[in-house]
Structures are given as C-alpha cells and as structure tokens.
Amino acid sequence: MKEVTCMCGWRTRGTEEEVVEAVVAHGREAHGVETTREEVLAIATNVPAMPDARA
Amino acid sequence: MPEPEGSESQGTLDPGRASWGEGPVASTAWSPDFLAQTLELLIVHHAAEAADTAATDGIRSIRPIHAPSIQVGWGPGSTADSILGGTLSRYGLEARVLHSTSWRHDGDHVVLTYLAVTDAPAGLNPNLTSEPVAHTELARGGETVAPASIATAQVLEHALRHLAWLVTDDPAVSSALPEWRSALEGYLPEPFRQL
Numbered sequence: 001m002k003e004v005t006c007m008c009g010w011r012t013r014g015t016e017e018e019v020v021e022a023v024v025a026h027g028r029e030a031h032g033v034e035t036t037r038e039e040v041l042a043i044a045t046n047v048p049a050m051p052d053a054r055a
Numbered sequence: 056m057p058e059p060e061g062s063e064s065q066g067t068l069d070p071g072r073a074s075w076g077e078g079p080v081a082s083t084a085w086s087p088d089f090l091a092q093t094l095e096l097l098i099v100h101h102a103a104e105a106a107d108t109a110a111t112d113g114i115r116s117i118r119p120i121h122a123p124s125i126q127v128g129w130g131p132g133s134t135a136d137s138i139l140g141g142t143l144s145r146y147g148l149e150a151r152v153l154h155s156t157s158w159r160h161d162g163d164h165v166v167l168t169y170l171a172v173t174d175a176p177a178g179l180n181p182n183l184t185s186e187p188v189a190h191t192e193l194a195r196g197g198e199t200v201a202p203a204s205i206a207t208a209q210v211l212e213h214a215l216r217h218l219a220w221l222v223t224d225d226p227a228v229s230s231a232l233p234e235w236r237s238a239l240e241g242y243l244p245e246p247f248r249q250l
Binding site for chain 1: 080118119120121123124125126127145146180182
C-alpha cells in the first residue's frame with residue numbers, strides 16, 4: 001500500500017496503481033500540472049495494508 | 056511498518072514543473088506500532104487590521120487549501136517540536152509559540168494537536184489559505200467518555216481558550232505574545248476540559 005499527502009492537505013492511500021492514478025488526477029485538476037508515474041512513486045510512502053481510519 | 060522520519064528515500068518532484076510538488080508533507084504513515092503517531096498542526100496569526108471585526112478578534116487561521124488542518128506522522132527518534140518546526144518551515148512559516156493543546160482519538164489512532172502562533176505571513180504559500188476565526192461551541196463528552204465527534208473548529212476553539220490562559224499564566228508565552236492578550240480576551244480559559 002502507498003500513501004501520498006500533498007502540501008495542500010489532499011491525501012490518498014491505496015495500491016500503487018490507485019495512488020498513481022489519484023495523484024496524477026489531483027495534480028492535473030487541483031494544481032494544473034502533469035505528473036509522471038515515477039514522480040508519484042518517488043514521493044509515495046509505504047504504509048501497512050489495513051483499514052484506514054482517517055478521513 | 057513505516058520507517059522512522061527521515062530514514063526513507065524522499066524523492067521530490069521537479070520544482071520547476073509543479074508548484075505543489077515539493078515532496079510529501081508527511082512521510083510517516085499511521086501504524087498500530089505507535090501510540091501517538093499523528094501530529095496535528097493548527098496555525099494562527101493575529102491581523103491587527105482585522106481586529107475591528109469583533110466577531111473574530113483579529114485572529115486568523117492558516118490551513119491547507121484541501122484539508123482542515125496539517126497532519127503529519129510522528130515516528131520514533133524525532134521530537135514533536137522538531138517535526139512540526141520542520142513542517143512549518145516547509146510552508147515558509149516560523150512559530151513564535153508552539154504548544155501542545157489537546158489530543159483525541161481519530162478512528163484507531165491518536166491525534167496530538169499543537170497550536171502554532173506565527174507572525175502574519177507576508178506571502179502565504181499557495182498550498183495554504185488564511186481565514187478569520189469565529190467562536191464556536193466546544194465539543195462536549197460525557198463524564199467519562201469523549202465527544203462522539205469533534206470538528207477541527209472545535210479543536211481550534213479549545214486551543215485558543217488554552218492559549219488565552221497561557222498568555223496570562225506562562226511567562227514564556229506571555230512575553231512572546233504580548234499583543235495577543237487583548238485578542239484573546241473573548242476566549243475563556245478551560246485548558247483541561249476533555250476534547
């Protein structure tokens with residue numbers, strides 16, 4: 001499982017594919033930038049696979 | 056299990072390509088191996104020019120544009136002060152006062168909230184927004200149980216009541232924030248009530 005928290009406060013957690021897709025979409029829609037898969041994985045944090053209690 | 060803060064590879068996006076791509080704001084994820092693993096940062100500053108609007112006492116809150124507060128992981132080997140100081144620095148801010156003010160359960164983990172008082176920023180990081188703080192009712196629990204839900208605004212209300220007490224009781228805070236005494240007059244001090 002991966003997690004990315006943007007400096008704008010937006011956060012996503014999921015499988016590698018889910019996180020890459022979500023971050024690319026967030027970057028495009030919220031910040032107007034294109035992000036590569038490699039860039040996403042470079043900033044993603046490994047997290048344990050368990051139910052997410054956070055909002 | 057997440058690695059300690061700063062021990063893992065921290066890649067960054069090309070800063071020339073993405074204003075938001077300055078690397079993740081948090082690098083330690085939630086884990087059952089830690090008790091108090093999430094730090095929440097509430098940031099306030101005083102805007103003297105806004106003090107005429109009595110409803111807000113001239114106090115403004117700074118938060119991420121897409122979240123009600125900044126939350127970062129707290130891994131072993133680091134102090135909360137150093138983590139949050141670094142977080143503020145990422146946004147171009149520096150705390151005049153940084154004080155732990157409350158904690159609460161959030162699902163399966165614990166969130167420890169710190170209030171940071173900063174100077175009014177000359178230029179706000181584009182990932183942040185500043186908004187006036189209005190009074191709100193505190194979240195109330197039962198005699199031995201926490202409130203069923205706690206909004207960030209209620210955590211901030213509690214934090215400001217706590218700060219109102221500190222500026223009169225704590226010499227370090229009082230000397231650091233002399234102009235805050237009047238701004239906080241509308242906040243009743245109740246730092247030990249449950250949140």
